[in-house]
Amino acid sequence: MSTRRKPAFNGQPTPLTSAMPSGSIRTTPAARPPFFPTRLEAQLLAIYPITLLMGSIFSTLSPASRNAPYNAVSQSHEPAFAPSYFAHKKNVFNVYFVKLGWFWTTAAFGVFLALWPGLGKGLSVKRIRATLRYSAITLWWVFVTQWFFGPPLIDRGFRFTGGQCEMLRDPNAREDMSETREYFTGAACKAVGGSWKGGHDISGHVFLLILGSSLLWFEFLPALTTVEGLRDGRRILLEDGKVASVAVEKDPETDKDVPTTQGVKFSLGVAALMWWMLLMTAAYFHTWFEKFTGLLVAFAGLWVVYFLPRGNPKIRAVLGMPGV
Incomplete structure (x- = not known):
């Protein structure tokens, strides 16, 4: 028989183990490894490769895209023959949103961090751990696109492949x-x-848009899954070696009469616009392989921050998990 433990509603999380808080836990046979996404998370992550595939198919089938000269150096269509407004690198969304993508990611995360009541009051453990997860993802963004003890990983990879x-x-x-x-x-x-x-240029736009929007989705998804029917247990490895299923549960004391959209609307809007610009990038910029590697590099960082802790209690004690 499975066992279930609920949190104490005193403003402090009840530990699952000596190192981790939770909302609800059920020990179950390990039907799915802890490192794997839940059904809902898998559906969410599948949106990204599907989006890249849709954009690539569109660029192949669209007469305007096929007839527009493509510059392999700039990874875009020649401006004079661009098949769409979004195919211009200087379109307003690219200049003021994608180019400043991590600023918008940070702003959206900051609004959620400040307003979502599910993180507790003041400098709570949940709020601190959410900040640590954001910091870890930001560090990965810095390493890949800005600096990695010298040139960033994108530029190092470009030179390593002959560029x-x-x-x-x-x-x-x-x-x-x-x-x-x-x-x-x-x-x-x-x-x-x-x-x-001369080398392989990982798509920085694809990397940024997937990494930033996924960060937001993983953080505010627990705010949406408090709605009955959207709860989906995540499997974790406990310190005693047992596998447990942990799900987000609504706290009747702290969440009473609080709308699930509080602190989420702005973040949701930023994530949605990131998805749209990812589709535009898939349709008009970079080769398929450049976009695919951008996807893989983004997923690598997300896996370390959001999935690795589920199977490693020590890492989980530091980074925690969204919603628990």
Whole structure:
């Protein structure tokens, strides 16, 4: 017979083990490994490869996209022949939303962190752990796109696959680049008039949009799954080696008469716009393989922060889990 334990409604979480709080726990046979997503999470994550596939199919079948010249260096259609407003790199959504994507992710997360009552009052354990998860995901974004003890991982991967910075403005300067091009990032190369070409360029837009929107979804999904019918137990490994199923439960004391949308609407809007821009990126920018690797790199960071702790009590004691 399975056993079930409920939280104490005194403002503090009841520990599942000596290191982890929870809302509801049921020990069950391990039908699904702890590291795997729930049915609801799997459906959510499946949206991303389906979106990339939809965009790629559209770009292949659309006459406007097929007839528009594509520049492999800029990973986009030539501006003069762009098949859509969203195919222009300077469209307002790309310039003020995607290019500032982590700012919008941070703003949406901050609103949710401040307003969602399910995180408790003040500097609660849940709020601290949510901040740590956000910090871990942000660190992965920094490593991949901004800095990794030098050039970011995207630029390191580009050079590892044979890419380099080729000077375009001064033929004589091209010879000087032979010794120093390895230290250039893509941004630095373009700043000196060079062309970043020759290697595999992971789609930074796909990576950012999937990572940012998934962060928001995983954090506010428990706020939505308090609704009956949306609850979906996550399997975790306890310190004694047993596998348990833990689900979000509504706290009748702290959540009474609180709408489930409080603190969620803005985050949901940002996540939805990120999905739309992911579809536009899939339709008009980058090759299929560049988009696919952007997806994989984003999923790698998400798995470490949101799935690895389920099977590792020590990591879970630090990062916790959304909603518990």
